[in-house]
Amino acid sequence: MAKIIRRERLVPNLHLLEIEAPQVARKCKPGQFVIIMPDERGERIPLNIADWDSEKGTVTSVFLVVGTSTQKLSILRSGDEVPVYVGPLGKPAEIKKYGTVLCAGGCYGIGAVYPVARAMKKAGNKVISLIDVKANYLLYWEDKLKAVSDEFFVSSRDSYYDCKEFIPKVLKEVVKTTKIDRVISYGCTYLMYTCSEVTRPLGIKTIVSLNPIMLDGTGMCGACRVSIDKKTKFACVDGPDFDGHLVDWQELFSRRKSYFDDEIQSLCYWEKENFPKS
Amino acid sequence: MPDKTKQMPPELKASLRAGFNEAWRKELRKSLPVKERMKIRRQKMPERKPDLRNKHFKEVNFGLAVKNALKEAQRCLDCANPMCVMGCPVGIDIPAFIKLIEAGRFNDSARKLKETNSLPSICGRVCPQESQCEAVCNLKKATGVSVAIGNLERFAADFERDSGKVFIPKALPPTGKKVAIIGAGPAGLTVAGELVKKGHKVTVFEALHVAGGVLVYGIPEFRLPNKILRAEVEYLKRLGVKFEMNIVVGKTVSLKDLKSDGYDAFFIGTGAGLPHFMNIPGENLIGIYSANEYLTRVNLMRAVDFPEYDTPVFKGKRAAVLGGGNVAMDSARTAKRLGAEMSAIVYRRSRVEMPARAEEVHHAEEEGIEFHFLTTPIRYFGDDKNRVKAMECLRMRLGEPDSSGRRRPVPIKDSEFIMEVDLVIVAIGNSSNPLIGQTTPELEVGKWGNVEVDWDTMATNMEGVYAGGDIIRGGATVILAMGDARIAAAGMHKYLSSKK
Ligand SMILES: Cc1cc2nc3c(=O)[nH]c(=O)nc-3n(C[C@H](O)[C@H](O)[C@H](O)COP(=O)(O)OP(=O)(O)OC[C@H]3O[C@@H](n4cnc5c(N)ncnc54)[C@H](O)[C@@H]3O)c2cc1C
Ligand SMILES: Cc1cc2nc3c(=O)[nH]c(=O)nc-3n(C[C@H](O)[C@H](O)[C@H](O)COP(=O)(O)OP(=O)(O)OC[C@H]3O[C@@H](n4cnc5c(N)ncnc54)[C@H](O)[C@@H]3O)c2cc1C
Ligand code: SF4
Ligand code: SF4
Ligand code: FES
Numbered sequence: 001m002a003k004i005i006r007r008e009r010l011v012p013n014l015h016l017l018e019i020e021a022p023q024v025a026r027k028c029k030p031g032q033f034v035i036i037m038p039d040e041r042g043e044r045i046p047l048n049i050a051d052w053d054s055e056k057g058t059v060t061s062v063f064l065v066v067g068t069s070t071q072k073l074s075i076l077r078s079g080d081e082v083p084v085y086v087g088p089l090g091k092p093a094e095i096k097k098y099g100t101v102l103c104a105g106g107c108y109g110i111g112a113v114y115p116v117a118r119a120m121k122k123a124g125n126k127v128i129s130l131i132d133v134k135a136n137y138l139l140y141w142e143d144k145l146k147a148v149s150d151e152f153f154v155s156s157r158d159s160y161y162d163c164k165e166f167i168p169k170v171l172k173e174v175v176k177t178t179k180i181d182r183v184i185s186y187g188c189t190y191l192m193y194t195c196s197e198v199t200r201p202l203g204i205k206t207i208v209s210l211n212p213i214m215l216d217g218t219g220m221c222g223a224c225r226v227s228i229d230k231k232t233k234f235a236c237v238d239g240p241d242f243d244g245h246l247v248d249w250q251e252l253f254s255r256r257k258s259y260f261d262d263e264i265q266s267l268c269y270w271e272k273e274n275f276p277k278s
Numbered sequence: 279m280p281d282k283t284k285q286m287p288p289e290l291k292a293s294l295r296a297g298f299n300e301a302w303r304k305e306l307r308k309s310l311p312v313k314e315r316m317k318i319r320r321q322k323m324p325e326r327k328p329d330l331r332n333k334h335f336k337e338v339n340f341g342l343a344v345k346n347a348l349k350e351a352q353r354c355l356d357c358a359n360p361m362c363v364m365g366c367p368v369g370i371d372i373p374a375f376i377k378l379i380e381a382g383r384f385n386d387s388a389r390k391l392k393e394t395n396s397l398p399s400i401c402g403r404v405c406p407q408e409s410q411c412e413a414v415c416n417l418k419k420a421t422g423v424s425v426a427i428g429n430l431e432r433f434a435a436d437f438e439r440d441s442g443k444v445f446i447p448k449a450l451p452p453t454g455k456k457v458a459i460i461g462a463g464p465a466g467l468t469v470a471g472e473l474v475k476k477g478h479k480v481t482v483f484e485a486l487h488v489a490g491g492v493l494v495y496g497i498p499e500f501r502l503p504n505k506i507l508r509a510e511v512e513y514l515k516r517l518g519v520k521f522e523m524n525i526v527v528g529k530t531v532s533l534k535d536l537k538s539d540g541y542d543a544f545f546i547g548t549g550a551g552l553p554h555f556m557n558i559p560g561e562n563l564i565g566i567y568s569a570n571e572y573l574t575r576v577n578l579m580r581a582v583d584f585p586e587y588d589t590p591v592f593k594g595k596r597a598a599v600l601g602g603g604n605v606a607m608d609s610a611r612t613a614k615r616l617g618a619e620m621s622a623i624v625y626r627r628s629r630v631e632m633p634a635r636a637e638e639v640h641h642a643e644e645e646g647i648e649f650h651f652l653t654t655p656i657r658y659f660g661d662d663k664n665r666v667k668a669m670e671c672l673r674m675r676l677g678e679p680d681s682s683g684r685r686r687p688v689p690i691k692d693s694e695f696i697m698e699v700d701l702v703i704v705a706i707g708n709s710s711n712p713l714i715g716q717t718t719p720e721l722e723v724g725k726w727g728n729v730e731v732d733w734d735t736m737a738t739n740m741e742g743v744y745a746g747g748d749i750i751r752g753g754a755t756v757i758l759a760m761g762d763a764r765i766a767a768a769g770m771h772k773y774l775s776s777k778k
Binding site: 002023024027037041042043044068069083084085086087088089215216218219220221222223225226227232234237251254255257258259262263265266269270 | 485486487524525526529530531551552553555557561562564567568570571574575579580584585586587588589590663664711712713
């Protein structure tokens with residue numbers, strides 16, 4: 001059992017979850033993830049580690065509410081417990097002095113990319129952060145990210161911030177004027193895919209954090225298999241970070257939809273149990 | 279691997295002899311002449327009807343009734359030279375436990391079993407008896423039909439558990455030594471039981487949220503009910519074993535961390551990990567599972583009870599299972615139970631080479647599982663949603679024997695054909711779990727990722743670190759894992775006793 005220290009809504013549909021897990025906090029590295037099971041009947045789902053405090057012994061994730069498991073997580077309160085919280089899993093992100101590193105994040109990836117940006121900065125890189133939100137009120141952790149970035153851009157569809165284009169277009173502009181040595185893209189699959197397509201012709205190494213469906217997260221089941229350079233890899237042990245130019249994106253998109261009908265059924269069942277006759 | 283043609287160790291021989299000469303055993307032998315014993319027919323274990331049981335997950339076998347167990351025990355000739363013991367990888371004193379059943383001392387029989395086998399109710403159910411103890415039983419040589427050793431083992435162990443009088447041995451005084459067991463599979467659980475009885479402080483670290491290893495996430499409920507395993511784990515807790523769940527050693531903590539936390543000795547029982555795939559086109563289509571994933575969804579995550587439980591699983595109409603072992607049988611029978619109209623085993627060799635337990639193959643056939651021998655898939659086809667819809671197969675014939683002594687399957691030219699399937703389960707084996715090896719560079723591992731050990735003590739190249747079970751064998755059996763565990767426990771106890 002792991003105790004919830006804090007669960008709060010950051011912006012509509014995105015929540016922060018801080019969990020007491022001293023052993024995990026002691027070992028966290030940027031780019032790793034945890035597996036959490038919201039209750040005894042729940043699914044084991046992976047969440048990136050967005051921050052941690054090894055002294056306090058807590059680990060933080062940011063999650064988007066999409067289905068039953070994340071719905072269940074979104075109603076937890078501090079003091080509640082979850083039956084499974086295991087990590088840190090996966091290979092840490094490769095942190096080195098590359099020169100100029102561009103971190104592109106959207107959705108839960110704004111949180112997930114933060115520790116990578118922080119470590120890249122600490123390793124002596126110039127860090128450019130490129131954040132994408134649908135509207136101004138969906139931006140979170142602006143201060144945190146600014147503190148570890150040399151340059152900070154936000155694109156939002158309502159043109160409230162620097163520009164209204166979707167991130168890849170912005171990325172295209174930035175690479176025209178600035179020499180980028182490495183791109184890190186975290187967040188929804190579509191964002192990671194389109195960022196990789198922008199940098200592919202330019203040959204800029206682009207690292208993405210893949211999010212296939214997982215089960216154990218320890219290399220035992222093969223649920224998380226992805227094709228990298230035409231070879232099958234297990235994202236939970238060989239990744240989740242991979243070279244975005246080598247990923248078979250169509251396969252990932254379709255495999256992520258494996259249980260589409262079941263997920264809707266599951267959510268309806270849960271809503272009926274919890275909000276009868278509403 | 280250790281030498282299989284080993285002689286019976288002298289201590290075992292002496293203790294078998296001593297038991298044989300006990301007065302009550304002599305009496306019992308005299309009570310019924312051998313000729314009469316040989317006339318008794320092997321007692322059948324009652325089973326659920328195939329066409330009913332293949333729709334739910336209740337256990338297939340009911341277990342022997344008392345009167346049948348007594349009768350079956352009479353069949354055992356209490357041989358002066360009990361070959362059966364040589365067939366058992368842990369050398370259980372088989373005539374002793376069977377004669378205790380014949381004498382009606384069921385709980386004593388269970389205790390006798392537990393002297394050498396800490397999980398008899400499990401081994402009685404899942405051991406491949408027909409190729410081990412029962413294969414060399416003298417009664418089989420004489421009459422063609424062996425004593426039902428496995429069924430009797432299960433009977434005694436179940437009786438003791440159900441009687442509520444499970445014997446809790448007195449632990450020896452605390453030694454002050456701390457032991458860390460990594461992995462709560464049969465190997466880890468066995469070492470934990472042995473060492474806690476010796477007075478050591480034992481903690482088991484397990485990556486998943488339920489203890490039992492393959493016994494909980496792999497072997498289905500209809501073959502090994504969960505409550506049996508839970509009872510075994512409860513028993514260990516009562517002996518004082520501590521369980522730390524959701525800890526991946528190598529990730530959450532390292533061996534080094536555990537060492538600095540004051541652990542004196544370690545046992546690695548992390549089992550088999552990475553499932554093998556065939557690396558043929560289309561293998562990542564939706565609806566193609568590894569057996570590990572399929573069975574874990576159904577057993578551990580209870581996808582049977584979806585949507586009450588959140589984890590889904592595909593319920594195919596036409597399922598193909600690749601492989602011929604126990605894992606394949608379990609997968610095919612599970613798919614049938616989840617509603618598949620066709621559930622088929624597709625195996626590249628022939629029936630005789632199948633490594634599955636005879637009873638499982640028999641049960642699978644009864645339940646309507648189809649068998650396609652000498653067949654192998656070469657690629658998959660998907661529909662517009664990337665879901666598997668068909669599989670192209672090739673027919674094989676058997677050629678020369680390979681290194682395992684089994685005849686090698688050779689493809690027959692132009693024999694391709696299409697099989698329509700919407701669910702495929704790949705059950706062609708696993709390699710050893712790589713996690714500890716990867717994160718503990720000092721540890722010596724072989725080319726298959728298996729941890730290397732000294733087979734006499736199960737010691738690895740690192741001081742105080744031992745290993746056993748599937749992590750050193752790369753996919754074996756419960757009883758072999760437990761046999762390793764007993765040797766390791768002895769080695770570890772010796773090591774701990776010598777340590778100041
Ligand atoms: C390494 C990794 C890190 C991730 N980090 C984050 C994160 O930091 N924040 C965040 O919001 N999300 C993250 N995800 C995605 C997150 O796991 C899914 O959104 C979540 O599992 C959805 O569960 P659900 O029951 O709420 O939704 P469901 O209704 O079950 O599914 C909605 C969609 O989520 C995906 N999904 C479903 N089950 C799983 C599963 N067991 N594992 C992975 N994906 C699944 C599928 O694409 C599915 O279509 C990460 C995924 C991976 C693999
Ligand atoms: C479907 C199926 C059916 C089978 N049927 C039979 C049968 O009928 N008869 C038979 O004799 N054998 C059978 N087997 C084989 C048998 O189950 C195994 O040989 C046996 O379980 C091996 O035991 P083990 O303790 O070595 O490993 P496992 O049972 O694999 O247990 C290893 C445990 O270690 C945990 N672990 C792994 N890595 C870590 C880590 N880094 N940190 C912490 N914990 C970790 C795992 O989660 C797991 O719980 C079957 C196997 C399967 C999959
Ligand atoms: S443990 Fe297995 S091999 Fe040994 S006696 Fe029991 S059934 Fe036979
Ligand atoms: S060999 Fe067979 S008959 Fe003889 S003691 Fe063993 S089980 Fe009994
Ligand atoms: S989630 Fe099971 S192997 Fe990656």
